[in-house]
Structures are given as structure tokens and as C-alpha cells.
Amino acid sequence: MRVRPGRGSRPRTRRRPAHEDAAQAFVVAVDRGRYHCVIGDRQVTAMTARELGHRRVVVGDTVSLAGDTSGAPGTLARIVRVAPRTTVLRRSADDTDPVERAIVANADQLVIVCALADPPPRSRLIDRFLVAAYDAGLDPLLCLTKADLASPDDLLAGYAPLGTEYVVTGRPLTEEMLAELRRKLAGRLSVLVGHSGVGKSTLVNALVPDAGRAVGLVSAVTGRGRHTSSSAVALRLPGGGWLIDTPGLRSFGLGHIAPDRIVQAFSDIAEGTANCPPGCTHLEPDCALDSWVAAHGGGPLAARLDSLRRLLRSLEGLGSGDSAAEDSAPDDGPPAGTAPDDAIAADTIAADTAAGDTLPEGR
Ligand SMILES: Nc1nc2c(ncn2[C@@H]2O[C@H](COP(=O)(O)OP(=O)(O)OP(=O)(O)O)[C@@H](O)[C@H]2O)c(=O)[nH]1
Numbered sequence: 001m002r003v004r005p006g007r008g009s010r011p012r013t014r015r016r017p018a019h020e021d022a023a024q025a026f027v028v029a030v031d032r033g034r035y036h037c038v039i040g041d042r043q044v045t046a047m048t049a050r051e052l053g054h055r056r057v058v059v060g061d062t063v064s065l066a067g068d069t070s071g072a073p074g075t076l077a078r079i080v081r082v083a084p085r086t087t088v089l090r091r092s093a094d095d096t097d098p099v100e101r102a103i104v105a106n107a108d109q110l111v112i113v114c115a116l117a118d119p120p121p122r123s124r125l126i127d128r129f130l131v132a133a134y135d136a137g138l139d140p141l142l143c144l145t146k147a148d149l150a151s152p153d154d155l156l157a158g159y160a161p162l163g164t165e166y167v168v169t170g171r172p173l174t175e176e177m178l179a180e181l182r183r184k185l186a187g188r189l190s191v192l193v194g195h196s197g198v199g200k201s202t203l204v205n206a207l208v209p210d211a212g213r214a215v216g217l218v219s220a221v222t223g224r225g226r227h228t229s230s231s232a233v234a235l236r237l238p239g240g241g242w243l244i245d246t247p248g249l250r251s252f253g254l255g256h257i258a259p260d261r262i263v264q265a266f267s268d269i270a271e272g273t274a275n276c277p278p279g280c281t282h283l284e285p286d287c288a289l290d291s292w293v294a295a296h297g298g299g300p301l302a303a304r305l306d307s308l309r310r311l312l313r314s315l316e317g318l319g320s321g322d323s324a325a326e327d328s329a330p331d332d333g334p335p336a337g338t339a340p341d342d343a344i345a346a347d348t349i350a351a352d353t354a355a356g357d358t359l360p361e362g363r
């Protein structure tokens with residue numbers, strides 16, 4: 001009798017292999033079902049193993065790799081496990097959509113990059129990012145760029161009551177500015193977010209020597225991403241820690257966050273709700289916030305209250321609120337629908353499995 005070698009002679013088992021010898025890796029980029037990981041200094045490309053099911057893997061994840069983890073050209077390892085995440089930065093397609101989408105895992109700092117001019121500052125988009133940071137448990141850091149074009153004073157005054165940490169940069173990017181940024185980023189896993197063209201990649205290139213090459217490694221595989229970043233990429237900081245560059249975002253939906261938490265995230269205003277009637281939506285005339293803000297001098301707080309209410313209205317799907325996309329319009333400019341569409345494929349944060357990440361998300 002002939003005994004066939006290989007597969008057929010192996011006992012069948014329903015038990016999945018335990019992969020106890022799997023290597024720990026850090027996911028630095030995701031593109032069309034391919035996960036670019038690092039193990040120490042080694043770059044390894046991987047795909048998700050079937051046993052992972054529909055579990056998604058995003059940049060910042062720590063994963064266990066099985067199979068060929070040599071990183072040699074043409075090899076493909078398998079992601080067999082995803083380590084529990086410490087944080088997840090999420091967004092939804094729009095404010096009335098409760099389905100959320102993870103962007104980055106395990107980050108501990110959200111660097112909200114906002115240009116002081118060209119493109120004009122969008123404080124309501126900043127407010128959205130601040131809510132997302134609060135909700136995800138990331139420390140926000142406001143990074144105001146292009147100070148050579150406009151003064152940061154007005155914008156900073158608006159966030160003074162909140163006490164948000166900030167840095168101001170401009171052209172030329174001086175050693176002093178860089179030193180301050182490095183200090184705030186050292187040893188942390190930070191995510192840069194902001195509208196297209198605000199200068200995220202410029203900062204990354206200044207902070208990470210060889211960033212162009214590292215990003216190029218990923219772009220070479222994907223054939224995308226020249227001037228405008230097209231997917232999230234994690235880069236190792238020379239002083240320790242990681243910096244994640246993301247594509248410019250036109251919108252940042254918060255439909256997955258309960259209104260209560262939105263209010264709490266406006267921590268400069270939240271205490272003013274103490275005198276509100278029970279179940280106050282903060283959108284009705286009996287809301288105590290107006291008199292509280294007036295008693296606290298109005299000014300920056302009044303603008304923040306306006307921003308909070310626009311957000312709450314949008315979450316309720318009320319027409320008079322800002323949509324997630326409208327919030328990215330310049331503060332006193334036209335709504336996004338009429339603004340020049342300068343962001344190429346702006347919403348494609350490629351962080352999904354095969355089909356999902358090749359399509360611009362949302363609408
Ligand atoms: N004047 C001035 N221009 C700057 C500054 N920082 C960046 N720029 C310019 O702004 C443009 C956009 O910069 P990027 O770094 O590509 O912006 P980004 O945020 O990465 O854009 P996306 O990848 O599209 O999201 C480039 O032409 C930069 O040279 C600055 O501090 N001052």
C-alpha cells in the first residue's frame with residue numbers, strides 16, 4: 001500500500017496551533033491587507049492569519065508573527081495575535097454614524113497640528129480632535145505651525161482656559177522649536193493629526209532623519225503617496241518613542257461618542273453644567289451654560305460653548321449643527337462644500353483589511 005507523504009498523513013485536529021514561538025512585532029504601516037511590522041531593526045511584511053477572524057489590525061498594534069519573519073524580500077509572515085491595546089484613537093464617517101473606525105492603537109499623545117495660515121486655522125476641527133483625544137485617553141498637544149505667516153496669539157487665547165499644552169513652529173524651523181518638540185515627544189507614541197497641508201510631514205521629516213526613506217519603503221510597495229501622505233505611518237524617533245504621521249483629514253466624525261462625554265471633554269466648560277436642569281441637552285433656552293459663560297467673562301469661553309453646541313447639534317442630526325466635514329472649513333470661511341477641495345483622497349487612512357483600505361471611507 002502506498003502511503004502518501006506530507007499533509008495527508010498528518011492527524012487532523014480542530015485545535016489551532018498555539019504559536020508559542022511567535023515573534024512580537026510593532027505595526028508601522030498598513031496597506032491593502034499588508035501589514036508592515038518591525039521586530040527590533042528588522043522590517044517584516046505580514047498578512048493576517050485566518051484564525052484572527054475579522055479582528056482588525058491598525059498602526060500602533062503590537063502583534064505576534066508566525067511563519068517566515070526573516071523580512072527577506074518576497075517573504076510574508078502571518079499575524080496570529082493582536083496584543084490588548086492600551087488606547088484606540090477612533091473616528092466615525094460622520095456624526096450621525098455610530099460605526100467607528102480605529103485609526104491608531106496604543107498611542108498616548110495626540111498632536112493636533114494646525115496651521116496659523118495657509119490653510120487658515122479651523123478651531124472647530126481642533127475641538128473635535130480634543131474630544132477624540134479625551135475620549136481615547138490620549139494627552140492632547142496643540143502644534144501651531146506656519147507662525148511665520150500669522151500670529152498664534154488669538155488662537156492660543158481661545159485655548160487658554162482649557163490649559164492645553166502647545167508648541168508653536170514656523171519657517172525657518174529653528175533648532176529651538178525642534179528641541180521643544182523633541183522634548184514633548186520623547187519616549188511617547190504620538191499621532192499627528194490635522195487638515196491637509198498644515199505641515200505634519202514637514203515636522204516628521206525634521207524630527208526623524210531618514211523619514212523620507214522610511215515612508216518611501218511603504219510607498220514603494222503601495223505605489224501611492226508622493227507629496228500628500230496617503231496612509232498612517234509610524235516612524236521611530238531618534239530619542240526614543242514613535243511618531244505617527246497621518247493623511248490630512250477633512251473631517252473627523254464623533255458619532256461614536258455619547259453627548260455626555262462630549263460635554264466632559266470640553267473640560268473648560270463642563271463645570272458650568274452644574275446648574276443645568278436634569279437631562280439638559282445644552283441646546284434649550286433653560287441651559288445654564290449661557291449665564292455661566294457670561295459670568296466667567298464670555299470671550300474665549302463663548303466661542304468654545306458655540307463650538308460645543310454645534311457639535312451636539314450635529315450629533316443629534318440637527319441641520320443647524322456643523323457636520324463633521326463642515327467643521328473643517330475655515331472658521332469664518334465658506335462651508336466645506338464650497339471650499340476648494342485641496343485634499344487628495346484625504347480621508348483614506350489606510351488602516352483596514354484588504355477591501356476597506358483601498359477606498360476613501362465614508363460618503
Ligand atoms: N510658510 C510655512 N510653510 C510651511 C511650514 N511648514 C510646512 N510648510 C509648507 O506647507 C506645505 C504642506 O506641508 P506638509 O508637511 O506636506 O503638510 P501635511 O500636513 O503633511 O499635508 P498632508 O500630507 O496633505 O496631510 C508644504 O509646501 C510645506 O513646505 C511653515 O512652518 N511655514
Ligand SMILES: [Mg+2]
Binds near residue numbers: 227
Ligand atoms: Mg503629510
